[in-house]
Amino acid sequence: MGLFTRMELMVRSKANKLLDRHEDPREILDYSYQKQLELVQQVKRSVATVVTAKKRLELQKVKLEQNTQKLDRQAKDAISSGRDDLARLALERKKSNTIEIESLIMQINEQELEQQxxxxxxxxxxxxITAFRTKKETIKAQYTAAEAQVKVKEAVTGISEEMADVGFAIQRAEDKTEGMRAKSSALDEMVELGALDEIGGDDDIERELRKVQTTAGVDDDLARLKAEMGK
Structure with missing residues (x-):
């Protein structure tokens, strides 16, 4: 297979896929139905044409038959008048009419057969076409219903995906909230234990001074108690 042949097949394949994507079977069915109606109209016109042609042949036949009867009378009158020559002429024309009438009868029969x-x-x-129209409307209704179902399912699928995203966002928010709560609880516990005071409190000198002051205060209290007790 040549390069151009492969390219042509590829283009046709893509074109067919594109057409199939945008193809509405309801429009195709309606178009097919319309073409069938046009075909019936053509057949009806053909019937009318055949009927018209047959009527013309029948009129010609009637005229020839009338003329034949007239020629027959003329032949008899000529014989009665002793004019055999005129009688012969009339009979010759009558014979010609008879042959033509037989030909017309054959043509009329053929036209009648064609008409039937x-x-x-x-x-x-x-x-x-009547059966096709019924089937067409059924298929169109089924397609419309299926199309509606697909749209609903697509919408539901889209909502489900959006809800999944929302659920994920909610879960992350809840996780962050729990993390913040845990951090807050930990800070509360550290405050109660004094850990934060140590972290952000005084330096070593100040702590030592407080210890000295505390010890001195305790010694004073101890001396005072001993004095009160006479010890």
Missing amino acids: KLIETERKLSAK
């Missing part, structure tokens, strides 16, 4: 065939074709086509 076309009428039968029209009848069958009309029956098929």
